[in-house]
Every structure is written in structure tokens, then in C-alpha cells.
Amino acid sequence: MSDLLRRDLFKAGGALIVGFGLREVLFGQSHLDTTPRNGVPGPPDAKQIDTWLAIHADNTATIFIGFAELGQGNSTALLQVAAEELDLDMGQLKTVRLDTSITPNQGGTYSSASIQRGGPQVRTAAAEARLALLQLASKNLSTPVERLTVAKGIVSVQGNPAQSVTYGALVGDKPFHLAFTGSAPMKTPAEFKVVGTRVARNDIPDKVSGKYVYMQHLRVPEMLHGRVVRPRGQSAYGAGAKVVSLDEASIRNIPGARVIRRGDFIGVVAESEWDAVRAARQLKVTWDTTPTLPGSAALFETMRAAKTTDKVVLERGDVGVLGSAPHVVSFRINGPYQAHAPFGPNCALADVTADTALIKCSTQDVYGTRNTLARVLAMPLEKVRVQYYEGSGTYGHSCYDDVAQAAAILSQSAGKPVRLQFMRWDEHGWDNYGPAHIGEVRAAADAAGKIVAYEYHGWQHNWSLVETSEQLASGKPAAEWPGAAAQGVSVANTSGIYATPNLRIVNHTLPGTAFLKGAWLRSPLDLSVSFASEQAIDQLAYLLNMDPWEFRQKNITDMRWRGVLDAAAQAAKWTPRRAGPNAASDKSGAKIVTGRGIGLGTHLVSYGGAVAEIEVNKETGKVVAKHMYGAIDAGLTVNPAFVENQISGQLVQTCSRMLKEEVTLSTTNVTSLDWNSYPILRFEECPEVTPIVVQRLDQRPSGAGEEVMAAASAAIGNAFFDATGVRMREYPLTPARVLAALKLG
Amino acid sequence: MAGELRIKVNERAWNVSSAPDTPLLYVLANELQLQGPRFGCGLAQCGSCSVLVNGVETRSCVTPVSTVQGKSVTTLEGLPALYAAQRKLAKAPELHPVQQAMIDEQAVQCGYCFNGMIIKASELLGKNPQPNEAQIRAAMNGHLCRCGTYPRVIKAIQRASRTMMAEAAR
Numbered sequence: 083m084s085d086l087l088r089r090d091l092f093k094a095g096g097a098l099i100v101g102f103g104l105r106e107v108l109f110g111q112s113h114l115d116t117t118p119r120n121g122v123p124g125p126p127d128a129k130q131i132d133t134w135l136a137i138h139a140d141n142t143a144t145i146f147i148g149f150a151e152l153g154q155g156n157s158t159a160l161l162q163v164a165a166e167e168l169d170l171d172m173g174q175l176k177t178v179r180l181d182t183s184i185t186p187n188q189g190g191t192y193s194s195a196s197i198q199r200g201g202p203q204v205r206t207a208a209a210e211a212r213l214a215l216l217q218l219a220s221k222n223l224s225t226p227v228e229r230l231t232v233a234k235g236i237v238s239v240q241g242n243p244a245q246s247v248t249y250g251a252l253v254g255d256k257p258f259h260l261a262f263t264g265s266a267p268m269k270t271p272a273e274f275k276v277v278g279t280r281v282a283r284n285d286i287p288d289k290v291s292g293k294y295v296y297m298q299h300l301r302v303p304e305m306l307h308g309r310v311v312r313p314r315g316q317s318a319y320g321a322g323a324k325v326v327s328l329d330e331a332s333i334r335n336i337p338g339a340r341v342i343r344r345g346d347f348i349g350v351v352a353e354s355e356w357d358a359v360r361a362a363r364q365l366k367v368t369w370d371t372t373p374t375l376p377g378s379a380a381l382f383e384t385m386r387a388a389k390t391t392d393k394v395v396l397e398r399g400d401v402g403v404l405g406s407a408p409h410v411v412s413f414r415i416n417g418p419y420q421a422h423a424p425f426g427p428n429c430a431l432a433d434v435t436a437d438t439a440l441i442k443c444s445t446q447d448v449y450g451t452r453n454t455l456a457r458v459l460a461m462p463l464e465k466v467r468v469q470y471y472e473g474s475g476t477y478g479h480s481c482y483d484d485v486a487q488a489a490a491i492l493s494q495s496a497g498k499p500v501r502l503q504f505m506r507w508d509e510h511g512w513d514n515y516g517p518a519h520i521g522e523v524r525a526a527a528d529a530a531g532k533i534v535a536y537e538y539h540g541w542q543h544n545w546s547l548v549e550t551s552e553q554l555a556s557g558k559p560a561a562e563w564p565g566a567a568a569q570g571v572s573v574a575n576t577s578g579i580y581a582t583p584n585l586r587i588v589n590h591t592l593p594g595t596a597f598l599k600g601a602w603l604r605s606p607l608d609l610s611v612s613f614a615s616e617q618a619i620d621q622l623a624y625l626l627n628m629d630p631w632e633f634r635q636k637n638i639t640d641m642r643w644r645g646v647l648d649a650a651a652q653a654a655k656w657t658p659r660r661a662g663p664n665a666a667s668d669k670s671g672a673k674i675v676t677g678r679g680i681g682l683g684t685h686l687v688s689y690g691g692a693v694a695e696i697e698v699n700k701e702t703g704k705v706v707a708k709h710m711y712g713a714i715d716a717g718l719t720v721n722p723a724f725v726e727n728q729i730s731g732q733l734v735q736t737c738s739r740m741l742k743e744e745v746t747l748s749t750t751n752v753t754s755l756d757w758n759s760y761p762i763l764r765f766e767e768c769p770e771v772t773p774i775v776v777q778r779l780d781q782r783p784s785g786a787g788e789e790v791m792a793a794a795s796a797a798i799g800n801a802f803f804d805a806t807g808v809r810m811r812e813y814p815l816t817p818a819r820v821l822a823a824l825k826l827g
Numbered sequence: 828m829a830g831e832l833r834i835k836v837n838e839r840a841w842n843v844s845s846a847p848d849t850p851l852l853y854v855l856a857n858e859l860q861l862q863g864p865r866f867g868c869g870l871a872q873c874g875s876c877s878v879l880v881n882g883v884e885t886r887s888c889v890t891p892v893s894t895v896q897g898k899s900v901t902t903l904e905g906l907p908a909l910y911a912a913q914r915k916l917a918k919a920p921e922l923h924p925v926q927q928a929m930i931d932e933q934a935v936q937c938g939y940c941f942n943g944m945i946i947k948a949s950e951l952l953g954k955n956p957q958p959n960e961a962q963i964r965a966a967m968n969g970h971l972c973r974c975g976t977y978p979r980v981i982k983a984i985q986r987a988s989r990t991m992m993a994e995a996a997r
Binding site for chain 2 (some may be wrong): 154359426473477505731733738770
């Protein structure tokens with residue numbers, strides 16, 4: 083039932099017609115009717131209860147969720163929320179895949195918003211459905227609602243369990259036809275039976291057995307395999323890629339393969355996947371190689387010297403007091419471009435006919451992707467249908483839109499369904515990278531250890547709005563996202579943690595078209611910002627001869643920040659002392675030194691605290707994270723086990739990004755194109771991790787998929803200082819960079 | 828060309844129509860429609876395409892299909908049966924102990940790398956039933972995970988080791 087098409091679920095008159103299973107759907111939809119049950123293209127009306135859930139005759143329910151399962155467990159956690167309010171067991175609930183003809187539009191699955199934004203919607207819809215079901219049961223059982231009780235979808239009369247009726251018998255497979263008002267009373271935390279418990283994830287058994295259908299697994303009859311042909315590694319976003327010459331005859335020896343060209347967009351299609359791979363490799367294309375990039379060596383100086391658009395994000399008091407405070411810290415850090423680099427490169431399967439288009443892909447936002455696909459295909463929106471299939475972890479805006487557009491272009495041109503698998507170098511080389519960042523921070527404390535002023539200036543560019551496929555195929559010029567606060571310096575991380583009377587936060591926005599394509603990468607900019615900001619705070623503690631944990635405690639007023647600070651410190655058995663190498667270790671001349679550091683941070687609204695314990699080899703420059711502790715307060719945590727898994731992943735990924743990851747570029751192209759040129763953390767380098775969930779049943783839920791990374795990046799920087807007495811001003815902390823910094827002292 | 832190559836996968840013989848130089852991965856995915864081995868890099872760098880060839884973990888993305896003729900290929904789907912054969916069990920379990928341990932430890936995030944993780948761990952425990960943590964890390968070091976599941980994968984391998992030792996003692 084999990085792939086039931088909604089429109090088949092509700093045929094006229096409400097009788098249940100069992101929909102087709104996945105294979106049949108795939109095999110039967112080359113000429114797809116994109117009109118859903120009510121004749122209106124998706125999204126279904128969010129103000130109707132039927133948009134959110136359906137009760138079946140067998141006393142089970144389907145919950146329609148607008149968020150993508152990305153391996154974080156939200157497809158299970160949102161069912162927990164529904165199970166709680168509906169008084170159903172988890173085994174009685176299912177959900178369906180995201181589909182612009184079926185599932186509601188809850189906005190994209192980003193900003194760790196599934197539970198924060200999606201939870202309340204699912205919860206209130208479920209509560210309202212339960213109330214409606216109780217009213218039906220009241221009539222059926224001739225008993226007032228107040229005297230009814232529900233368990234497992236069976237409504238019974240209090241004190242007389244034999245007198246009962248099931249949800250399935252009350253409405254089974256018929257629509258509610260009920261407006262969603264959001265007015266039904268919901269359970270209080272004291273009544274929770276499912277929310278807050280460690281239910282196991284629904285998706286894991288199939289993921290380990292090989293039964294789980296990832297995007298990369300889909301095949302349909304008559305399908306061609308496609309590959310894109312691009313320069314190895316992007317140049318400046320604004321420059322795109324320009325074909326100087328194309329020799330189609332260069333693949334003549336691969337009879338099954340053909341070239342598809344639209345403007346500067348080039349791809350190949352073939353019946354056999356290996357033919358497509360070989361043809362893409364062999365096709366002779368001469369690209370314009372005019373230098374458009376600063377190259378890695380000159381990147382940060384080019385950024386710092388660029389003409390920027392400046393905006394004061396926050397100003398309070400007068401940071402002029404920085405000049406007269408007794409303790410002042412001032413420094414700059416450089417943060418690199420980093421790649422999403424999903425472990426399996428993005429893949430999409432498009433079936434575009436003269437008047438319909440069905441695109442299966444791994445987008446975080448089926449409705450957003452549909453908008454751009456309609457534009458690329460020059461088709462009306464209601465004729466384009468997008469379905470979500472989980473790919474490998476994406477951590478933000480990887481190439482899922484680009485691959486969907488490219489597959490759609492190939493299918494439209496070839497007149498057949500096309501499965502397009504990006505190669506490793508396509509994904510690594512044409513990503514929307516997490517933008518590079520320069521942070522300049524000044525902070526001051528008074529003699530009593532109170533932070534009195536803080537100033538932060540950030541240099542970075544915005545996110546890319548036009549995908550490469552559209553840019554190359556249609557000539558649509560590169561453009562950047564307007565607005566979105568997450569594109570700039572996080573106010574939460576720079577000024578939201580400590581009570582500081584004088585503040586100034588300034589964004590210096592670079593012209594993005596002169597740099598690499600950019601997008602949100604898990605905890606956007608935060609690793610860089612906190613690496614600067616929380617090292618400055620730590621340095622103030624050092625100047626004051628104070629323990630870094632005590633100094634933070636002294637300057638925090640929000641109890642929730644103190645909660646995660648203390649949770650991480652306690653787990654790490656933090657004992658107060660001033661940071662920096664002690665005399666004994668200095669004197670011993672040890673080759674390998676150890677350090678511990680603490681940090682606080684978030685992405686938007688949750689609270690993250692971390693402690694890092696690291697080892698630094700002063701001879702080789704190698705840094706190893708030994709143990710990472712991370713605490714998150716995300717308000718009401720629906721499933722603490724899922725959040726622990728998320729914290730563990732965040733801690734490991736932060737070590738990878740702080741110690742190893744860096745997009746490299748020449749003056750013409752990105753040059754980090756695989757796992758050798760863009761190394762990530764491996765088993766032998768992996769720290770032990772201790773995740774801590776600070777449960778707050780009385781607080782509204784907020785994100786938990788990225789909120790400890792900023793704290794962890796800072797903790798690593800501070801641990802390095804503790805081990806060596808040297809502040810790192812640029813990351814990743816590779817051996818070469820570490821040795822250079824130690825030499826400078 | 829059709830049927831020119833004959834390969835043995837999960838104890839079943841298959842006639843294969845792909846060209847002999849086709850990487851085994853594409854044959855397994857497209858002709859045999861197996862979902863265990865999957866494309867990750869095509870460069871033998873990551874381990875998402877791993878299979879066992881005569882019991883040895885092998886990157887199917889760079890292994891021409893012609894080179895596995897006469898050998899026995901096992902994919903994720905075939906691991907429970909392989910385990911039954913190794914342990915001389917009457918009936919194959921639903922899951923290999925390593926697969927079950929991944930569930931028990933809730934080790935998975937996106938899960939895309941877990942084909943390779945499970946294949947490699949099963950190879951390791953076949954050779955060394957009680958590896959210490961350093962041996963686990965060394966054996967697994969060529970398998971990457973982008974979600975950061977390494978700590979739980981290590982725990983799951985230790986759990987599977989205990990299960991397999993207990994089963995062997997029975």
C-alpha cells in the first residue's frame with residue numbers, strides 16, 4: 083500500500099480501489115495523467131483534512147507528509163506525531179512518497195524544518211481527524227464524546243469496552259470532506275505515549291537488506307541511459323561553459339549512442355549504460371578555457387578585495403568601546419568552499435512527452451523543482467509531475483535540481499524516458515558549493531570578565547538561483563537568490579548566545595557570479611562563523627586567565643544555552659582550567675600533544691554545545707579528533723534516538739569538514755573532483771562520539787539535523803589552541819596548514 | 828553477442844548480453860536488477876559497489892564482467908545464503924548477522940554506503956571472527972560514509988561478531 087496513488091485511493095463515491103504497486107506505476111505511466119482526484123493539479127488543498135490523512139477500512143491510516151526522508155528518520159518521526167494524536171499504533175500507519183499530485187506542499191525539506199514546521203501541521207490535522215472520528219463514534223455508539231476512549235483506533239465506551247467501533251468501520255476509505263481549522267484540542271506532554279519515545283526507524287530494515295528503492299535503482303521500459311558532457315570542474319558561475327567545437331563523429335564507434343545538444347548543454351544517450359558512460363568519456367568537445375577564477379592560492383585575497391554590497395544586519399549600543407576595553411581580541415579566519423558530495427551522485431529519471439512530464443528525482447522540494455522544470459521544458463506547470471525518491475544523503479542543495487533538469491532536457495529531445503546518472507566528477511565538479519567565507523571578529527571584555535562589545539564582518543556570496551543545465555541549454559544568465567538570512571552571517575551564532583551590550587554584525591556580499599556556484603550546505607556558513615566567533619570568545623577567556631566554560635557561563639543569560647553548555651561539559655567531565663599547553667607538556671617536548679575545547683552554536687533556532695578532544699602531531703601536522711561530545715536542545719524531541727543519530731553524524735561530518743574538506747580550484751576550473759582530490763574522514767580517523775539530547779517537552783520543537791555543527795567546529799579550533807597555544811586562522815586543519823601555523827607560532 | 832558470457836551470482840548462473848569490458852556493476856544493476864551494489868564513484872574509491880568475488884571484497888565498478896567468469900559472485904542479496912552455506916545451516920536466515928546488527932544498532936542514516944559496509948564487514952568476520960576495534964577500523968578504512976555513521980558501524984560489527992561467535996558455539 084505504500085505506493086498507493088492518492089487519486090486511486092479516492093474514486094468517485096468513496097469506494098476503495100486499490101492502487102498499483104510501484105513497479106506497475108513505473109511501467110504504466112509513460113503517458114501519465116497528471117490530474118489528481120479533484121481535477122486540480124497539486125498541491126492538494128492544505129485546508130482540507132483529506133489532504134493530510136486517510137483512514138482505511140482495515141483500521142489503518144495513511145499520513146500524507148510533505149517532507150523528504152533523507153536518512154534523518156523524519157518519515158518515522160512524523161508518523162509518531164500522527165500516531166500520538168490519532169491514538170493509533172505505529173504499525174497502523176503508513177506514509178507515501180512525495181509527489182506533486184499527491185502530497186501536501188509543506189515547503190522544502192531544509193533548515194531542519196520537518197519537525198519544526200511539519201510536526202505541528204501533521205499534529206493538528208491528526209487531532210482534528212480524531213475529534214471528527216469521535217463525533218462519528220458518538221452517534222454510532224449513542225454515547226457522548228466525553229464518555230468515549232480510544233486505543234489502537236478502536237473507540238469504546240468508558241467502562242464498557244465491548245461497546246466499541248473502529249475508525250475503519252466509521253469512515254473506512256471515504257474522505258472526511260472536512261475543513262482543516264486547526265482548532266481541535268491536542269494532547270499535553272503528560273499524555274504522550276508515542277512522542278518522545280525511541281521508536282525504531284521504518285526505513286532501516288529495507289536499507290540493509292537491499293530492498294530499499296533508491297533513486298539510482300529505478301529503471302523503466304524503453305528507457306535510455308544518459309550522461310552529461312561538461313568540462314571537468316566548473317568555472318566561474320557567471321561564465322557557465324561555452325562550447326567552441328563539438329565532434330559528434332568522435333563516438334561513431336559506439337553505435338547505440340547519440341549526442342543531444344541544446345545550446346551549450348551537451349549530453350549523450352544510449353540503450354546500454356556502459357555505452358552512455360563510454361560515449362560521454364570519448365565525445366570530443368572543445369570548451370572555452372578562458373580563466374575566470376582566482377585559483378585556490380588567491381581566493382581569499384580576491385574575496386577580501388572584491389567590491390561588495392554591505393549591509394549592517396544588527397547594531398546595538400556602540401562598538402566604539404572596543405577601543406578602550408581592557409581585554410580585546412581581534413582576528414580573521416578563512417573558511418573554504420566545501421562540497422555536498424552525496425555519496426551516490428545524483429540521478430533522475432524523466433519521461434517527457436509532447437504534453438506531459440513525469441520526473442523522478444531526489445529533490446528536497448518537489449514543488450520548487452516542478453516550478454523550474456516547467457520553465458526549462460516550456461510546459462504548463464500542471465502538466466509537470468515530480469516524484470521524490472531518496473538518493474544518498476544530500477546535506478543541502480546538491481545537484482538534485484540540476485540532474486532533474488538535465489534528465490528532462492535529454493528525455494524531451496530523445497523522445498523517450500531517460501535515466502541520467504551523474505558521474506562522480508559531475509557531482510563534485512558542478513556542485514552548488516557551500517560558499518567560502520572570511521570572518522573578521524573583534525570582541526572585548528571588561529576586567530570582571532563580562533563581554534562588553536562584539537563586532538563581526540563576514541564576506542561571502544549568495545546562493546545560485548539558475549541551475550547549470552538551464553543556464554547552458556537556454557542561455558538564461560546566472561542569478562543569485564535574494565533575501566534568505568541563512569545566506570549571510572548567522573545572527574544567532576554571533577550575537578545570540580552571550581549578553582553583550584554593544585554589537586555590530588555586517589555582511590559584505592560578494593558578486594557571486596564571479597565565484598563558484600553556491601547553495602545551502604548543512605549548517606550554512608555556520609562552521610566558518612563559529613570557528614571565528616567562538617575562538618574569539620575563547621581567546622577572551624584566555625586573556626582573562628579564566629576557564630573557557632566558566633567564562634561562557636558568566637556571559638550567558640539564556641538558560642537553554644547554559645543547558646547545552648553544561649550537558650556537553652558534564653559528559654566530557656570538564657574540569658576548569660585556563661586553556662593552553664601546560665608547562666609540563668611544553669617542557670617534555672612531546673611530539674604528540676592533546677587538547678580539549680568547548681564551543682556553542684546553532685543554525686537558526688535550536689541550541690548546540692560541543693566539546694572536542696583532539697591530538698596534534700607537531701612533527702607531521704596531523705590532527706586527529708579523539709572524542710567529540712555534542713548536546714542539542716531542540717525543544718520537544720519527538721524521537722531522541724533519531725536525534726542522537728543525527729548528532730553523531732553531525733559530529734563526524736564536522737570533523738571531516740574541519741580537518742579535511744576543501745574545494746580546490748585553478749584559474750579555469752574546480753580541481754577537486756573525486757574522493758582522492760576531495761578527501762573526507764575515514765574509519766581510522768573517526769572520533770568516538772557522545773551525543774546528548776536535552777529534552778524539553780514543554781518547548782515547541784525546532785530543528786535537530788544540523789544544530790551542533792557550529793559548536794563542534796569551534797570546539798575543534800579551541801582544542802587546537804589548548805593543545806598547541808596557537809590559534810588556527812584557516813581550515814581545514816590539514817598537515818601543511820598546521821605545520822605552517824605552528825612555525826609562525 | 829547475447830548470452831556470450833556466463834556468470835555465477837548468488838549461486839545462480841546467468842547468461843549476460845553486455846559487452847565483456849562492461850563493469851560488473853552495470854551488469855548486476857541493469858541485467859540482473861540487483862539493488863545491493865550501487866554506483867558511487869566508478870573509481871574504486873568509495874566501496875558502494877562492493878561485492879564478494881570468491882569471498883573477496885571487490886569493487887564491481889572497475890571489474891570487467893568478463894573477469895568474473897568461472898568465479899562466484901555474492902551480492903548483498905546473497906549474503907544470508909552465503910552465511911548459511913559457510914555455517915552449514917539447514918536454512919538461510921532472513922538476514923546475515925551483520926545486517927541484523929546494523930538494524931539493532933540503528934546504524935543507518937541515508938544507508939547508501941551500507942551495501943559496501945555490510946559486504947566488507949561480512950568478509951572481515953569471515954576471516955577474523957573477533958576483530959578488535961583497531962582491526963575493524965583498518966579493515967573498513969577503504970569504505971567511506973558521508974553521513975558519519977562510522978561509530979555505529981563499528982558497534983554493529985562488534986555486535987555481529989558476538990552473535991556469530993555465540994551461534995558458532997551452539
